[in-house]
Amino acid sequence: MDDMEGEGTIKKFLYLNRKAPYGTVYALESLEVVLIGAAFDQDVSLAFVDDGVYQIRKNHNTKVDSGIGMKDFSKTYRVLEDYDVEKLYVEKESMEERGLTKDDLIVPVEIMDRAQMAALMAEQDVVLSF
Amino acid sequence: MLQTVNKSPFEKNAMQSCLRLSPQGSAVLFYEDGVYAAVKGTRFESQIKEATQQFSVYALLPDLEARGMRAEDVIDGVKTVDYSGFVDLVADNGAVQAWL
Numbered sequence: 001m002d003d004m005e006g007e008g009t010i011k012k013f014l015y016l017n018r019k020a021p022y023g024t025v026y027a028l029e030s031l032e033v034v035l036i037g038a039a040f041d042q043d044v045s046l047a048f049v050d051d052g053v054y055q056i057r058k059n060h061n062t063k064v065d066s067g068i069g070m071k072d073f074s075k076t077y078r079v080l081e082d083y084d085v086e087k088l089y090v091e092k093e094s095m096e097e098r099g100l101t102k103d104d105l106i107v108p109v110e111i112m113d114r115a116q117m118a119a120l121m122a123e124q125d126v127v128l129s130f
Numbered sequence: 131m132l133q134t135v136n137k138s139p140f141e142k143n144a145m146q147s148c149l150r151l152s153p154q155g156s157a158v159l160f161y162e163d164g165v166y167a168a169v170k171g172t173r174f175e176s177q178i179k180e181a182t183q184q185f186s187v188y189a190l191l192p193d194l195e196a197r198g199m200r201a202e203d204v205i206d207g208v209k210t211v212d213y214s215g216f217v218d219l220v221a222d223n224g225a226v227q228a229w230l
Contacts, residue, residue, distance in 0.1 A: 020138050022196055023163030051138050054166070057198035066212070068196045098140070099171020104198075 011125035012043045017052035019130065021074070022062070027055045028073050030130035035076075038083035045087040045124075046080075047117065048109070052130075053094045058106045077107045091117045132223035133185075136162035136230065139174050144229040149181050157223050159216065160208075161190035168208045169199055182207030190216060 015034055019026040037044065048056060055074065062072040080086070088109040095101070095111070102111065112120065121127060133152045139145040145167050148158060158181065160168045167174050168189035181187055182205070191201060191210040201210045211219065220226060 020141070020163045020166065020197070022193075023136070023138070051140050051163070051166075054197060059198040059200075061195040061198070067192045070196065072196075074198075097173045098166070099169070099175075 010041065010043055012123065013037065013045070014121060014124040014127045015044070015046045016121070016127055016129045017046065017048050017055055018050040020051040020054040021060070022068065022070055026130045027052070028071075030128075031073055031076055033128065033130075034080065034085060035083065038080075038085055041084075044085050045089060045120065046085065047089045047091070047120065049091045049094050049117065051094075053090055053098060053100060053105075056088075056090075056105045056107055056109070057100065058104055074106055080107070089117065089120060131156050132219050132226045133158045134226060134228045135160050135164040135167065136228075138163040139167040139172075145174070148229040149177070149185075152185060152227075154184050155186075157186045157188065157219055159188045159190065159211070159219055161193050161216070165189050165193045165197065165199070168194070168204045170203055170205050175205055178205050179207060188215070188219060 015030055017027065017030050021027040056077055060072045060074040062068050062070045088107060089112050090109045092111050092113045133148050133156050135145050135148050137144040152158060167178055187208045188211050189204050189208055191212050204210060
């Protein structure tokens with residue numbers, strides 16, 4: 001029943017991630033919603049802005065014995081492409097003020113400057129903020 | 131007095147208020163999302179370096195590691211502590227002031 005609503009109903013969804021992981025539940029919740037939403041064959045993009053960039057930093061270590069004992073969900077970002085979620089964007093300015101480079105990130109992303117990020121947001125049908 | 135900061139300096143001004151209002155010689159512990167303040171390379175690095183002249187500055191290692199950072203990534207002059215080190219700081223410094 002894929003075509004029940006017609007092709008015209010594919011919308012552009014942007015998940016806007018602005019929070020650091022673990023300190024609050026926003027990052028994990030966003031990822032859960034992305035995975036659920038992936039079943040609906042929409043045009044999905046993920047943006048990492050402000051502390052959201054920290055969500056996709058490499059080498060999270062949350063082990064129970066000496067660590068914080070929470071689930072390390074950062075590896076899940078690497079399987080998003082299996083769900084056809086392939087458009088990941090990071091704001092250059094957010095990355096730079098945190099001393100991070102592309103090499104510090106766990107997934108391949110497209111780096112956008114502030115103006116490009118603003119344009120990306122402007123072209124969406126739906127922006128889901130986390 | 132032990133001052134604790136658990137919010138990212140990029141998101142909240144807890145670290146700024148803590149550094150502005152804490153008495154000289156205080157112990158300042160960054161934990162949870164607060165640990166981002168203690169890491170090299172951010173726009174807060176010079177401010178934290180200055181703070182280490184005035185305060186004993188600590189960062190909780192399990193929270194650093196959870197977020198992908200290691201002891202080597204913290205600013206020179208900032209000491210990392212584990213959970214038992216956190217307990218020692220509480221025991222040794224009397225009152226705790228939490229900057230939320």
